[in-house]
Amino acid sequence: MEAKEINPNIDRTEKVISIRGLKKAFDDFEVLKGVDLDLYKGENLVVLGRSGTGKSVLIKIISGLLQADEGQVNVLGREVGNLTPKELDALRLKIGFSFQNSALYDSMTVRENLEFPLVRHAKEMTEADRDRIIRFVLEAVGLSQAINQMPSELSGGQRKRIGIARTLILKPEIMLYDEPTAGLDPITSIEINKLINEVQRRFNTSSIIITHDLTCARAVGDRVVMLLEGQFQRQGKFEDVFDTKDERVKAFYNYNFID
Amino acid sequence: MDLDDNKPGTAPTRRRFVTTRRLDRMFVELASVYRFIARFFKEVWFPPYEFKEIIKQCYEIGVRSLPLISLTGFIIGIVFTNQSRPSLAGFGATALLPALISVAIVRAMGPLVTALIAAGRVGSNIGAELGSMRVTEQIDAMEVSATNPFKFLVVSRVLASTFMIPALTMYTTFVSLLGGYLNVHQNELTTLTTFFYQVFDAITFLDIIASSVKSVIFGFTIGMVGCYKGYNSSKGTEGVGKAANSSVVTAMFLIFIEELLIMQIINAIRAV
Numbered sequence: 425m426e427a428k429e430i431n432p433n434i435d436r437t438e439k440v441i442s443i444r445g446l447k448k449a450f451d452d453f454e455v456l457k458g459v460d461l462d463l464y465k466g467e468n469l470v471v472l473g474r475s476g477t478g479k480s481v482l483i484k485i486i487s488g489l490l491q492a493d494e495g496q497v498n499v500l501g502r503e504v505g506n507l508t509p510k511e512l513d514a515l516r517l518k519i520g521f522s523f524q525n526s527a528l529y530d531s532m533t534v535r536e537n538l539e540f541p542l543v544r545h546a547k548e549m550t551e552a553d554r555d556r557i558i559r560f561v562l563e564a565v566g567l568s569q570a571i572n573q574m575p576s577e578l579s580g581g582q583r584k585r586i587g588i589a590r591t592l593i594l595k596p597e598i599m600l601y602d603e604p605t606a607g608l609d610p611i612t613s614i615e616i617n618k619l620i621n622e623v624q625r626r627f628n629t630s631s632i633i634i635t636h637d638l639t640c641a642r643a644v645g646d647r648v649v650m651l652l653e654g655q656f657q658r659q660g661k662f663e664d665v666f667d668t669k670d671e672r673v674k675a676f677y678n679y680n681f682i683d
Numbered sequence: 684m685d686l687d688d689n690k691p692g693t694a695p696t697r698r699r700f701v702t703t704r705r706l707d708r709m710f711v712e713l714a715s716v717y718r719f720i721a722r723f724f725k726e727v728w729f730p731p732y733e734f735k736e737i738i739k740q741c742y743e744i745g746v747r748s749l750p751l752i753s754l755t756g757f758i759i760g761i762v763f764t765n766q767s768r769p770s771l772a773g774f775g776a777t778a779l780l781p782a783l784i785s786v787a788i789v790r791a792m793g794p795l796v797t798a799l800i801a802a803g804r805v806g807s808n809i810g811a812e813l814g815s816m817r818v819t820e821q822i823d824a825m826e827v828s829a830t831n832p833f834k835f836l837v838v839s840r841v842l843a844s845t846f847m848i849p850a851l852t853m854y855t856t857f858v859s860l861l862g863g864y865l866n867v868h869q870n871e872l873t874t875l876t877t878f879f880y881q882v883f884d885a886i887t888f889l890d891i892i893a894s895s896v897k898s899v900i901f902g903f904t905i906g907m908v909g910c911y912k913g914y915n916s917s918k919g920t921e922g923v924g925k926a927a928n929s930s931v932v933t934a935m936f937l938i939f940i941e942e943l944l945i946m947q948i949i950n951a952i953r954a955v
Contacts, residue, residue: 487827513829527824530815541828544731594828 427662428468430646431624435465439498440598440630441486446495448481455481457654458495463598463632468624470633470645472665474676477651479634480524483600486632487521488512500597517545520591520629524603526583528575534586535571538562541594561589564626565619581612588619592627599623599631605640617643638662638677650676719911723841726834733839740843744805748851755800756855759792760784760862768870777871781878782885784863789886793856794894795942798901801848802934806909809840810930813913814923822914837914841906848902849895856894893949900945901938908934 441463448456455478463469473479484490485497488504497504502515528537538558542549549557562568565585575583584604591599604620605613617640623629624644633644641648642662649659652672658665666677764784771777813836816822825832864878909930916926 484823489823489826516827516829519827521824521827523820523824525819527820529821529824530819531812541830544828544830590824590828 427642428621428644428646430661431466431468433466433628434646438465439463440465440500441632442496442498443482443486444496444498446482446485446497447493448478448485448490449493454654459651459654459656461649461656463630465630466624466628468620468631468633468644468646470635470641470648470662471651472636472638472641472648472676473651474636478654479636479651480602482651483521483602483632483634487516487519487600517594518597520588520594520596520599522584522588522591522599522601522604524606526575526587528578528583528586528590530575532575533571534562534567534573534575534578537575537586538590538593541590545594557593561592562586564592564622565589579612581608581615584608584616585619588623592623595627596629599629601631601633601635603635603637604633605635605637610639613637613640614643616640620644636676715915716911719914720907722833723838723907726831727838727842731834733835736835736839737843740840741847743808744801744840744843745847745850748801748804748847749854751804752797752800752851752855753858755796756793756858757862759796760788760859760864761866763787763792763859764863764866768866780867780871781863781873781881784860784867785882785885786890788856788859788863789890789894791942791946793859794852794897794901795938796859797848797852797855797898798905798938799935801844801851801902802905802908802938803931805844806905806930806934807927809844809906809909810913810916811923811927813837813840813910814916814926815913817914817916818919818922833914837910840910841903844906844909845899845902848905849898852894852898852901889949889953893945897942897945900941904937904941905934908937 439462441461443459443461446456446459446461447454459482461469461482471479471482481490485492486499486504488507492505499515500518502511504512504515507515528534529540532540535558538561539554542554542557546554558571559568562571565588567582567585567589570578570582570586575586578586588601588604599620601620604616608616620631620633621644624631631644633640635641645662647659648662648665649656650665650673651657657670658668658673666673668674764780767783767787768777768780771779771783813822816836822832822836825835860879860882864873864875867873867878868875912926912930912933916922918925
């Protein structure tokens with residue numbers, strides 16, 4: 425797949441996420457060792473790295489699912505670590521989180537999955553309006569026909585799409601994708617990559633995409649950063665990141681394509 | 684003890700270390716249970732109230748348990764009556780069977796049997812469901828969508844269990860008494876009216892209150908244990924299995940302890 429053309433609408437003057445000196449350890453294992461990161465408005469930022477390097481931990485800290493040990497995490501002008509539960513919930517409404525395994529609610533149909541956030545956070549909305557929005561996001565991810573299906577009846581790719589649709593339903597300003605193409609066949613992966621770009625264009629979102637799939641990184645990233653040994657070692661355009669003599673980066677590139 | 688025993692790596696040191704670690708883990712677990720229960724009591728009073736979910740869980744816990752509860756309660760009534768008859772017949776006192784059945788079922792067997800069956804069916808169900816939701820990140824998904832998963836999943840299930848177990852207990856008690864009646868009627872030709880007259884004659888208001896209080900506590904225990912184990916499960920699918928299993932074992936253990944304690948308290952009140 426061809427490299428993505430950088431989104432011309434990125435506003436380099438407005439940081440939607442700004443992270444400084446972020447550290448996180450689990451028992452004695454230090455996963456993030458002082459990470460600095462900025463995400464600009466309208467940008468798709470890909471975070472590359474091997475499994476277990478703390479990529480998912482990073483976005484879980486951004487969304488407040490995990491707490492940082494040290495450092496500042498500023499999202500849309502709010503310091504995540506200092507928010508009250510109510511303030512954190514208000515911030516979360518502006519963040520969409522697409523989980524690695526989609527995390528669809530098993531006991532609910534697709535419609536109920538999509539309705540779930542609306543019922544709680546758009547209480548004034550009529551049933552007709554809810555139905556219209558549900559159909560709109562389903563159409564946006566190309567799965568209008570799945571509205572009454574159970575998650576167990578969907579394929580992996582379809583589940584990912586519905587997961588993304590569920591995050592889009594509250595019109596988030598920031599999208600966090602955790603391994604969006606993991607476990608998918610190459611063709612479905614390309615479809616998901618296109619969808620991520622489509623979401624950026626159509627919903628004007630800023631996104632962090634966590635992946636170790638280089639095809640995905642090249643297809644969706646306006647900028648790529650590489651997490652190695654708990655710190656960002658390389659960042660820039662996809663080609664620039666891998667234009668290096670660093671053996672660890674080269675190995676990541678070579679093994680990815682051998683896989 | 685030799686001074687060398689205190690060196691790191693020697694057997695007594697290791698043993699002490701393991702014991703301390705187990706104790707640490709136990710206290711950490713106790714603190715975690717305390718926080719979980721405290722969070723329930725903190726969140727249960729405040730909106731949003733998840734009425735739809737509570738009603739759904741009441742249906743799951745109550746209505747779906749009816750077939751199993753009916754069968755078990757009915758058979759227990761028959762078997763208990765049948766097994767008690769020879770002892771009473773030895774004294775020529777089979778006429779006291781309805782009173783005996785009544786006291787045994789209303790005071791102890793109704794609440795206990797219902798709670799044990801519910802611990803097996805409902806407790807494991809809640810533990811496995813929440814455990815599976817935890818390991819597949821569905822609980823995290825709720826949290827990042829600014830929905831309080833504790834309120835939606837835990838509070839609703841614990842309330843439903845606390846409401847439905849007393850209702851199921853009343854039903855089990857009635858079905859067991861019916862089973863007992865069939866057996867008594869077959870052998871002693873006692874009429875339904877006479878049977879139930881003797882049943883209600885033998886029990887007091889305190890028995891009914893005690894039975895109700897017990898079943899409320901059992902219901903709360905089953906819901907809380909299932910939710911705690913499931914909500915805090917980890918380690919993938921293995922963790923889900925463990926959560927389900929541990930929900931049943933822990934709930935049953937606690938139910939027996941509670942039964943023992945409540946029985947002592949009620950007996951003390953009865954003696955006053």
